[in-house]
Amino acid sequence: MPGCNVLAAAAASGMRCNGNARSLTMESMCKVAASKHDKRQESQLPTTSTTSTTTSTGCGLGIDERTGRLHWCPGYRFVKILFVIPAAMLPIGLLFLLLSRFQVVGSVGLGCGGEVGSFAEESPLGGNVLDGDGFEWLDQTTTMTNGEQLCQPISKGLGESVDTEDRGLLRDIVRTSFIPAERRVFPAGCLPRESPQPERSQVPVRRRRGLAKRSLSWIDDSRSSPESIRAAQVEIMRQYMDLQADPCEDFYQYACGNWDRVNPIPKDKAALDTFELLRESLDLVLKNLLLGEESASSSTVGEEELGVPEVGNALSTVRSKTTTTTTTTTADPSLDVPLHRVRKRVRRWRRRKGKRAVQNKLIIRTTQVKRVRKSVPPSRIKVNMTETDDAETKARHLFVSCMNYELIEKRGLEPLRALLDSFGGWPLLDPTWNDTGFDWLNLTAHIRRYNNDVLIVEWVGPDIKNSDENIVQFDQTTLGLPTREYYLQPANRKYLDAYREFMVEVIELLGVPPDTARRATDEMIEFEVQLANITNPPEERNNVSTLYRKLILENLHDEVPEIDWTRYLAIVTERPVNASDFVVMFAMGYMQDLVELIGQTESRIVANYLLWRFVRHRINNLDDRFLGAKQRFSNALFGREKNPPRWKNCVTQVNANMGMAVGAMFVRRYFDENSKKDTLTMTHELQEAFREILAQTEWIDAATKRLAEQKVNAMSLRIGYPNFILSQADLNARYATLTVHPERYFENTLAVLSHIRRSDQEKLGQVVNKTAWHTAPAVVNAYYSRNKNQIMFPAGILQPPFYHRHFPRSINYGGIGVVIGHELTHGFDDKGRLFDRDGNLYRWWSDGAIEAFHERAACLVQQYGRYTIDEIGVQLDGETTQGENIADNGGIKQAFLAYTKWLAAQTDPRVLALETLPGLNVTNTQLFFLNFAQIWCGAMRPEATRNKLKTAVHSPGRFRVIGTLSNSEDFAREYRCPVGSHMNPADKCSVW
Template structure:
């Protein structure tokens, strides 16, 4: 999916934020014994036992932070989760028509694929087809429906299509069988059903368009209507599907952005030739797989065994860490309020803003020096640069109790029912998206919670976002020498600025619209320089797994790394010129400020990864491994070679360097 789902670039630093999140553990475990809680508890419990829903009994009058604490409590109460076992999931599966793999009473005549797909989407699941509401690529002021090809139960389509990944398929099969057996499936039939399910998912993987074939975004984007979709793919009732998903009656004229016409052609043919029982098993499995997080230790152990094969994770996080992660993922804005109140220094916001202005000036300087770009394209690039929208720290609404409470007004949370609490939030996310349909796009919205170690650039908004969580060591500290801050958060700022001008970002104008504003000679020169980086990084071999980096898959991030380093170093040099008396040294380290700049850049990518995780990332991640983010970028830097006196034509100072921005 484009523009709405963003990968975590700074995952290696998230361990740092765990130290801060311990605060939440201590804060949230303090019990609230108010009469409001006790009354809600009794009514909710009696309602659940008599087969009523949360909405029948539990009101939404609690404030958002109290709901956050209740959510955390429900996750931490393993005794209650253990007592309830698989009952909450089994009850929900029954309401969804039953999971065929669990018994022989499933009736094919009652299977309604459109209804089931829609119900699962209402729980924020994308299965068979990914669907979301967001700004149109060619009119970023308008929210419209988007659809794309699906995600899979393994990290990428290659896990299903490459015979060398057989062990991952076997681990996946064991995971499905174990979960199904825990839910009551018969051992006489569970293996056959699971084999059929995996064969079907393998067929889905085979009909998906490869990453390489999707590289030209402007070619796969198609603005059409629901009516046209219904005309070309009549096997699915699209009007009914979108009406259920979006909570309103849709019409044939409603616009839709489609990125997967070739996939849809093959999908409807596959569905027409697949036993409905297999399709139903697959749809519900993809939903069940994520709900194992909300069940007892038996299901978490099954997932852990699967993740050990897939990622090399030897043990799961401690329960409190798991519950903090779940709380941040589900109640991120409310939890973010607590985080910024305790840990966010407004000085960091001011410093980041000042550094961003300095980085933009450095990029403007680099842009003016580049001789390979024609004057017209330069003018448009400068206009886009000056029009970048900056978001730092957190959205203002989280400090306003009324506004924050309104954000979660439809979320029903009870301190004892972790499973239902998660479902309530999933339905809330869907309703939040439903309200956007047909409205003008809101550029002030934040796409992430504050307590996240990450930074983002949105092509469709021409917007940069720096959550509060990343404005901490080793990226930034107000008492650091400027060398460390420019080598840390400064490079991150430059990285995000450069994303506006990488292989995909350059396709969008200053307003976030897909627009062809480059002159052809400059496009050809861009591709030549980008190919240099594709070849450079594609030659790197990760020795732990004896596999090469995918230079094409990682090109956008490699372009951003190289551009960000150059911009930030130039900005730092200018700062030094304006502060000649600044002490830019560190005690006990015999390095200049300029050398410390590059040292901290390398420091932020220090990390250890397991071989299994490294192998997975090489196949799926858009970022190069940390070691090559350092070596590749620094070996292209004339400034680094000069400051560290690297011999000419040495590995870190090759005669030919790949330089784009």
Template sequence: MYGISGLRKTLQTISNWNKASRIMRKYMNTDVNPCENFYEYACGNWKNYYDVPPDKAVYDTFEMVRENLYIVLKELLESDYSEKPQDDDISDYHDLKDFLNENYEVYDPSDATDKAKKFYRSCMKEGTINKRGEKPLGKLLEDLGGWPLITSSWKKSDFDFMWLLSRLRLLNNDILISQWIGPDIKNSNKYIIHIDQTTLGLPNRDYFLDSRNVKFIKAYKSFILSIANLLGSQTSTTLEDIEDLVQFETRLASITYSAEERGNITEVYLRTTVETLANHFPNFAWESYFTAVLGKEIDLTYPVACYCARYLHQLLNLLNKTNPRVIQNYLLWRFVRHRTQNLDYRFMESVQKFYHALFGREKQPPRWQFCVLQTNTNMGMALGSLFIRHYFDKNSKSDTTKITENLIQAFLDMLQEKEWLDRQTKDFAQIKINNMDLKIGFPNFLLNATELNLKYRDVKIEENFFFENVLSILRHSSLDEQKKIGLYVNKSMWNTPPAVVNAYYSRNKNQILFPAGILQPPFYHKHFPKALNYGGIGVVIGHEITHGFDDKGRLFDHKGNLQLWWKNSAIEKFYEKSKCMIDQYGKYVLPGLKIPVDGFITQGENIADNGGLKQAYKAYEKWLGDNPNADESLPGLNMTGPQLFFLNFAQVWCGKQRTEITQSRLKTSVHSPGMFRVIGALSNSEDFSSIFSCPLNSPMNPQHKCVLW
């Protein structure tokens, strides 16, 4: 039996190696010198096999992995569940007003995974959704005091700013101010209230303030008008109302902090109390607002972390000068904006038209894909429980844990080599990395049906009421927040669904998290050569570790508290070395566009890319030394293990994106484009230049390199 099992494993390994080799060779453009442009060498043929699909703005390796994951999740959601499917009777409407009640309470201890399947099914019932049309949202808008944009019956005397703002927050909407309950960044063991500036209806403030973006403002206004018309706009002032609304949001954008102004969190963080906040900003009824959104009378001495003092002063002045009709229109527009995707095909078509103008997406994604995403977004832990029970390989967790341990050791070794760091700062850095909390795969409670059902006990899902199902989830989220008040932080918990293709570092918890969804090719496969695993998931792990020591992560200590633990001399050297990267990436311009990468807002991710690559290679090099007889070749590829390491790293970033989304990301994203994530990190790598014998001062081996970690 052992021999047969061993033979099967060998055959499976060969099959996976052949497949990996075939894919890697397909993407490569071997006519390009790897020392001239390694991205083009590794990914040059990718564009010959793939176009950006009409329903996407971006198509890359990450998106392909997500597509494979979504197919698996679809199968799980469409599998049988214990309840009998319902017919399409929609006569028994919910009382939507219940969702606005401060004392909203539901108890349904039924199976959480069944709820996820039912949620998905409610999303897929397009016939029922179309039959209900705009009615659910229209009724809810009436209950929220009426949207002046669509009704002539609204009166100024009906305006109740604080009531409306708090009700929208109960439905998990952050409008005008962002507010949440989270660990205090100076005492990460305790939950406190946090408040920050708003998000906007367009990707960032520049969309409103830069005159070159007039086409996006025009598309935004058209979008608002189309939604108002679908909701039965009956006013003669709709166009005027929309103009006033957008002008208000433009003024709002002008008082928000820019990314550069928010670069140093210590400069915007202000710890205060509810009472002091009320004294500083008396025109805002903080006590009644917090009492409403937190579900109980708030202690005036309860701490509040404020990240937007200047913004709040200017916001209150702006509100004082603005017609209540405009404020009501704006608040409800921002709420409506997020609910349009829970309604019928007409609303979805309006969203698509707007997305085409904004991001270049030509058509909506397939309904099943949209509904899988909605289910994972709203009930990610329940869906994740299904995923890990059916598809997650426990060996992946132990293998990834071992790789992570090797990367941590590589970082510690690199740390000792840093002559620009003093001994005290090195010692504190070592303490921090030794205290990093590693989470791989999924939280254990997902395997306990009782605990999982308990998590979703305040969620009511009905098959014919997709709109209300989303509202139930939104109230579930706000109730979860309310429960944190007065509690100590349980740092062993994680809130990220496992079926996602991403990884995270939490500064406030000093925690690195690798969900089960990312542990698949090309990032990881248990039968891959280690070169591919270290060049894939290994670099991702190293990237997240390095976030603990990037421009923001370095401000937090080993317990996740904002604390100055660096010597002044080390801080000066850090600024000098990070400025090198800011300048380096700021010179990159994508072919065909005249917009450079923003080296400042991308610096944290660039630091993490460079550090992660270096750590992962050092860890792989150490593994090779410990396993001198390992076969690290792939059939059909005349490359060594170290060369395959760098090739797989680069091919993770193969992809294409539409011009519109590229322009948007260059203005808003903290990540550099994939091409420069490859070129930037590799051109700073002595290991890469050595492995590929790149001549000094060739494009991929400049004499002057930016090296931080």
């Protein structure tokens, strides 16, 4: 056929052209040439001889059938002009060429079969430009990429616990979060994964959107009308719903039944839910801020990011030309560039950065996140390369040093060896090491100065029985694996073996002979198993009153004389310590067993173990060999095959450790102050709703009610961000003692850890600042602090689907309103009720109220304990999740009451008319519950679910919806569910 002749001619002339090609380089030119040739041949069939040269009165490519070569038609106007116009017009011609340099065709292609259709355009790098996908460059492969940052089994920021309220015991008794903490012991993304979902249940790759684009952007675009915002939300909500499901039988299926189809779990994740989509979007925004690209949108990834601005310009043209699919073959003026010039430009582009640069920039959009590059050159980031007092510049320095993999690789083991030498050497690396003068307590204290807790967990924070006083507190150790059960239960032997192999591989990479490495590892594993055995299991630590012991150091010396507590604290705090100073101990029995275990163990083994626990975190700052070893351990432990790009881990580290500096950039650029005002107003409304519910509660006596009302009135509210971050002087002062260099990632890590530890210890002797923030503003979560009686809503959560100023109030109350009620109820759950209005652990409930509370809480424990996750055949633990279940049930009741009171106060019919969303066919009150349910849409791989349930305090999203709504009279009434249906059982559980 004619089209095939053209393609063959193109191939003969040295151009790559095949039926499957979709490149914007030579391939698309071939197809367009074929398109034009066929159209001319069809129009000239009656008069044109088959032996003559192809001609056309229009502009375009022709084919000389005598030679079979593709060439410009003799009558081509643009060529004539260039040769006829005098030399004086030459500049105009050059200008025209420059302007049209990167004009490329739309989506028109013609195959050998002669059928006209659309095809996905590619950049010269080979990446498909998927419609609507503006966030990630994705890769379909599953092989590990060198230089990728890996899952950190002990992770919060740089691998250490950097927020005292998230450490050990306090994570359970001091602060609770609306969703599982982002910086948990094992990130959700690191959990095991099973076989991929069936392809038939997944959206085709080309229809799949970037993670950040699967939810409505919270960046308030002034060009977006309220109508367009609402219309977008309708589309998002409707695509998740299963309209065939009965909302009175399974409301989660009704609200989220299509989630798996729309959002299949990427191969680099163990789970994907609404919160993960929001974090993906937020991470990209933070990356752009750290790069100094404050004008970048969260919804697009500019190709300039890759250091290829010309390709970015070309792809911008592609996007502008491929918004619709066309079936015409009319000649396009943008093709008016001779083929030899096209070839020249492609060759010039390929030479531009060199072969290695091109390979590093290779990006393929498919179904998985792929690291774009190992590092970002310092020139990409708008920072000075010298020391600075500016906090935001320090954050950017930390980010660029993390991204500069080439330099990290070049420095090798030098920084680590210098650090180990400062500790007196590591026996594993020093054959001449002897235990003369070895002091395990001294080494433990110096490791603690880098914010690492090994053997002894120590921090300075509010005394839970006197919340105005900061005091030194001690607790039992953390371990190398998530829980003690990983060491002690035979069923977990495979995880312990994986940990062992990981240790051996790392030690060998440090230059230790294999036999020596394995022998030393076996000794350390044996020691850690014994260490796990002397830690108290979680079920023995539920009653904090029995664990709490406040005493002076002198008395602590009497209890555990083998430990010189005064000397330990003097090293850690870098200040004089008196034997009369008070401390709090939560693990006295453990400390006594610890010194006995150390006394029975060789000093060399103890030294090896202490430094192993420290080196384990530091390999995050080393080259790919060590990260590869860690990946293999993570894969064996959690089944994770693919990792996020390096930049995402670097963003997480910077935000975790310099969160206020990052938050300042975020708030100034993106935060809408109206959301702060609205949230504050809604919080006051929720407090009023709780007071009304409390007044109607019959199982609490009047005296306890009065104290409970005083507590809810005394709750302090922290919304958005702390004001000091917008003061450059105050922000700089917070990081004044921190020095960060853009080319010293290893040293920067140590400097950040030391800074966090100093900031923690400096609180000793100071009155507790109950207005202080301990959470970065740019996070997607919400918190309640028990010993501060404080609710905190960071700026990162004030975004869709929780809140938008153009949303109906029904959605906002069903979103952020429920979050507010959830956190407020935490002040009165199974642990929160133990603390009074001032945040002190105090028995302020009457005996009768306590008994009635336990009776109602037991109902929830039994209800959630009956739920079974069918995929793995495991029942929920209603006991460990009862605090969150109480908060969920109380929060939605308060939020709906507050919403109905707001409705009753409205007199303008135009306001009420905006309370529904056209196209969803639900009432405004039904929309409230629908948005609440869709907040918990998500999916998790079976093995990930199995592991998460071992330590989870939150129920899975499905049961946060079903459990909460099946207890709601309001829900049953608004959806008209008959009594006895699954979502409206006759017997319901209720605490608040």
